[in-house]
Amino acid sequence: MAMETGSKSRILVIGATGTLGRNLVRASLAAGHSTFALVREPAFSDPQKSLLLRSFSADGVNILKGSLQDFQSLLEAVKQVDVVICAVPSNQTLNQKLLIQAIKEAGCIKRFVPSEFGADPDKVQILGMDHGHYEMKTEIRRCIENEGIPYTYISCNLLMRYLLPSLVQPGLNAPPRDKITIFGDGNVKAVSIMDIDVATFTICTIDDPRTLDTVLYLRPPGNVYSMNELVEMWEMKIGKMLEKVYVPEEQLLRIIQETPFPSNRHFIFIYSAFIKGDHTYFSIDSSGLDGCKLYPHVKYTTVSEYLDSLL
Ligand SMILES: NC(=O)c1ccc[n+]([C@@H]2O[C@H](COP(=O)([O-])OP(=O)(O)OC[C@H]3O[C@@H](n4cnc5c(N)ncnc54)[C@H](OP(=O)(O)O)[C@@H]3O)[C@@H](O)[C@H]2O)c1
Structure with missing residues (x-):
């Protein structure tokens, strides 16, 4: 040794x-x-x-x-x-x-x-x-x-590189500037x-x-935020209010079930972090x-x- x-x-x-x-x-x-x-x-x-x-x-x-x-x-x-x-x-x-x-x-x-x-x-x-x-x-x-x-x-x-580049919008490469999807009631805090x-x-x-x-x-x-807080922060930065579309828990669970793995991975981690509160509960x-x-x-x-x- x-x-x-x-x-x-x-x-x-x-x-x-x-x-x-x-x-x-x-x-x-x-x-x-x-x-x-x-x-x-x-x-x-x-x-x-x-x-x-x-x-x-x-x-x-x-x-x-x-x-x-x-x-x-x-x-x-x-x-x-x-x-x-x-x-x-x-x-x-x-x-x-x-x-x-x-x-x-x-x-x-x-x-x-x-x-x-x-x-x-x-x-x-x-x-x-x-x-x-x-x-x-x-x-x-x-x-x-x-x-x-x-x-x-x-x-x-x-890790910030995982969901934050799109502000938690699977399929997008940058945060939206018009319309945003919020999973659950948007109040559960996650960490990046x-x-x-x-x-x-x-x-x-x-x-x-x-x-x-x-x-x-x-x-x-400085890194523990709910989706509602993230969106509010982004709105302040771009000086514009976004249209919000809420996806309730049951709908997200349906998306997870109906999307084959691994394409549903982002949704699974969103469910864990922003609905179940697995980082902060x-x-x-x-x-x-x-x-x-x-x-x-x-x-x-x-x-x-x-x-x-x-x-
Ligand atoms: N919390 C999050 O949001 C999040 C997101 C992403 C990753 N992670 C975690 O972060 C960790 C690292 O992920 P990463 O994205 O940084 O990985 P990555 O960029 O894909 O890099 C993987 C590294 O592992 C090496 N590797 C792969 N298979 C190997 C093997 N059999 N033997 C030896 N080396 C091997 C690769 O070497 P080569 O250069 O030879 O390919 C490369 O250096 C993982 O635990 C992952 O779960 C967390």
């Missing part, structure tokens, strides 16, 4: 060429951690990804070849670090089981952050309608806990946050004993830790600032 050289943990990011993963790599470097990236072979011949990898190397990232399907590559990578952060897409969730085996066998990992980065899978109230999206994340949690691997789960709720801010909060937890074996919730005060204090209270120094992009960028 390699020895830790500094006081800061060495961090391995799996999924480093991805949208969240590249932000995790940058946040890790910015915080002064020795940073490793496990990268799949095809990324080296992809023009954009190879450029990214070259810039990572120039910044001191140790690039390792491997994949979640290759146990030996995982074991070798894991043995070189103290902390593993995984940011692979949700269709790879269960493939983290081999990684868990490698972490167990290596025996040197002080903390594992599995690929979650959404609503808390143990809290969501839409089980059975999301085609296993959250159930698989829960299964990985239980594997980690059963193996006795130290962990931190990051529950960041929605930028990838880079999720990455910064995640890296803050790494050497923080308070965040060991618990869930870190990200619910920044429970108190953080009874379930884990509040990232904004632990790390008040982190400057995050607010929803209002994000909407300004769409004007």
